[in-house]
Amino acid sequence: MSCENLSVRDADYLIALFKCGGEAGLTDVCRALKVAKPTVSLMMKKLNTAGLVKKVNNKYALTFLGNKIVKEIVWRHTVTEWMLVKSGLNVREACEVARRIELYIPLKSLKKIWIALGEPMKCPCGYESSGDNGTCRPVHN
Numbered sequence: 001m002s003c004e005n006l007s008v009r010d011a012d013y014l015i016a017l018f019k020c021g022g023e024a025g026l027t028d029v030c031r032a033l034k035v036a037k038p039t040v041s042l043m044m045k046k047l048n049t050a051g052l053v054k055k056v057n058n059k060y061a062l063t064f065l066g067n068k069i070v071k072e073i074v075w076r077h078t079v080t081e082w083m084l085v086k087s088g089l090n091v092r093e094a095c096e097v098a099r100r101i102e103l104y105i106p107l108k109s110l111k112k113i114w115i116a117l118g119e120p121m122k123c124p125c126g127y128e129s130s131g132d133n134g135t136c137r138p139v140h141n
């Protein structure tokens with residue numbers, strides 16, 4: 001399992017959990033993503049099968065692998081967003097476009113872009129690309 005196997009939607013769910021502190025109840029995820037409970041349950045089952053999410057008591061939590069993948073998504077978002085900002089998009093537009101393409105750029109190519117950009121550790125919005133202080137990556141539709 002790597003970022004390149006995820007859909008934008010899968011990533012939204014992982015980021016939603018991350019933004020809730022790594023675990024969240026069904027209702028919290030519904031609220032974060034503005035979707036109905038059956039949709040969330042189904043998606044969580046899928047992410048559980050993929051080894052990215054586990055059920056702890058009544059909550060969904062990121063697994064070790066899930067956490068690792070989230071960190072990569074956040075880093076990918078940072079690099080892709082900078083690439084687009086440097087190409088003339090404003091930050092808001094860059095953020096939205098980055099969300100749509102960040103998962104599909106081969107890691108090797110993205111690392112080259114990251115180096116060419118001066119190895120930024122913060123996204124244009126000021127979030128750390130390590131993901132430790134959150135992410136600007138939107139979790140909504």
Ligand SMILES: [Zn+2]
Nearest residue numbers: 081095136137
């Ligand atoms: Zn962003």
